[in-house]
Amino acid sequence: MSATLEPEAAERATTANARRRLLGYLAVRVTGLLLAVLVIGHLVVTHVVTDVAATDAGFIARRWSSALWLIWDWLMLASALGHAAAGVSVAVDDYARKPVTRRRLHRILVVLVVALFVFGSYVIAKDVYS
Amino acid sequence: MTIAQAAFLTGLSVVVLIILAFAGIVFAAARVSDGGGRLSVLLLRRMVRSPRERAELNRWAFYLHRISGFTIFAFLAMHIVDVSLYSFSHRVYDNVHSLYATPVLRLFECGLVFAVLFHTINGLRLLAVDFADLGIAASTRVLGGVMVLTLTLGALACWFIMRPVF
Numbered sequence: 001m002s003a004t005l006e007p008e009a010a011e012r013a014t015t016a017n018a019r020r021r022l023l024g025y026l027a028v029r030v031t032g033l034l035l036a037v038l039v040i041g042h043l044v045v046t047h048v049v050t051d052v053a054a055t056d057a058g059f060i061a062r063r064w065s066s067a068l069w070l071i072w073d074w075l076m077l078a079s080a081l082g083h084a085a086a087g088v089s090v091a092v093d094d095y096a097r098k099p100v101t102r103r104r105l106h107r108i109l110v111v112l113v114v115a116l117f118v119f120g121s122y123v124i125a126k127d128v129y130s
Numbered sequence: 131m132t133i134a135q136a137a138f139l140t141g142l143s144v145v146v147l148i149i150l151a152f153a154g155i156v157f158a159a160a161r162v163s164d165g166g167g168r169l170s171v172l173l174l175r176r177m178v179r180s181p182r183e184r185a186e187l188n189r190w191a192f193y194l195h196r197i198s199g200f201t202i203f204a205f206l207a208m209h210i211v212d213v214s215l216y217s218f219s220h221r222v223y224d225n226v227h228s229l230y231a232t233p234v235l236r237l238f239e240c241g242l243v244f245a246v247l248f249h250t251i252n253g254l255r256l257l258a259v260d261f262a263d264l265g266i267a268a269s270t271r272v273l274g275g276v277m278v279l280t281l282t283l284g285a286l287a288c289w290f291i292m293r294p295v296f
Contacts, residue, residue, distance in 0.1 A: 029257060036250045043243060048290045052239065053231035057220035084203035091196060095155055112207065120210045123217040
């Protein structure tokens with residue numbers, strides 16, 4: 001496709017592409033490092049320190065009464081969804097051969113991730129303002 | 131069983147099917163592009179040869195990383211919805227969430243913990259490969275450490291998760 005572009009335009013497109021990929025590379029690693037702490041901490045709290053049978057509504061109410069856990073959970077939501085979107089998008093590029101399928105899958109992925117992010121943030125915000 | 135519990139179990143079954151389908155796609159593509167994603171006698175024979183040959187293990191780590199990552203995402207998508215029940219009705223949340231304490235779900239959680247541990251520790255290895263500029267032999271050696279850590283910490287976590295059943 002770049003062969004049909006003017007040389008300057010092709011160079012701009014390549015630079016923009018490279019910048020996007022660098023940003024993606026960094027985003028996956030930064031969110032990955034964050035998640036290493038947030039998710040392991042989440043699992044320790046819900047499965048080791050507390051048995052999963054005791055993680056009822058009262059458990060969430062107690063935890064979400066502290067700002068630390070609200071921030072923890074929201075940060076985990078945001079970084080996990082961002083990390084997943086980047087990862088699955090690479091897998092889509094690898095396995096979907098036809099450009100149409102690829103575009104469609106990317107669109108479904110973006111809609112799904114944005115919907116989950118908005119919904120999850122709404123649930124946390126609702127708790128903060130109630 | 132309540133309607134909410136049935137909906138949760140249906141959702142979970144769909145998630146598991148999607149994960150299996152994704153793993154199928156990864157291995158089918160591996161057969162085409164990498165010359166073999168199947169665990170075979172030939173592969174096992176290659177594994178016991180020189181460390182250079184064992185570098186092929188990095189490719190298997192890639193498949194495991196991709197499948198474990200997708201597994202966590204598929205579960206997360208459902209988990210966001212089931213935890214959000216809390217915000218609409220504490221009673222429905224408690225009703226659905228009591229399923230997490232059943233033996234079958236506890237087994238599922240063990241699998242999930244292994245997926246999270248492998249994805250996390252191998253992810254840190256990939257960071258180390260880039261930042262410490264590890265070569266193929268060194269990164270394969272570190273992969274051995276990743277597997278040992280994953281299995282040890284995973285077994286420990288499973289002990290905590292399964293203990294109430296016995």
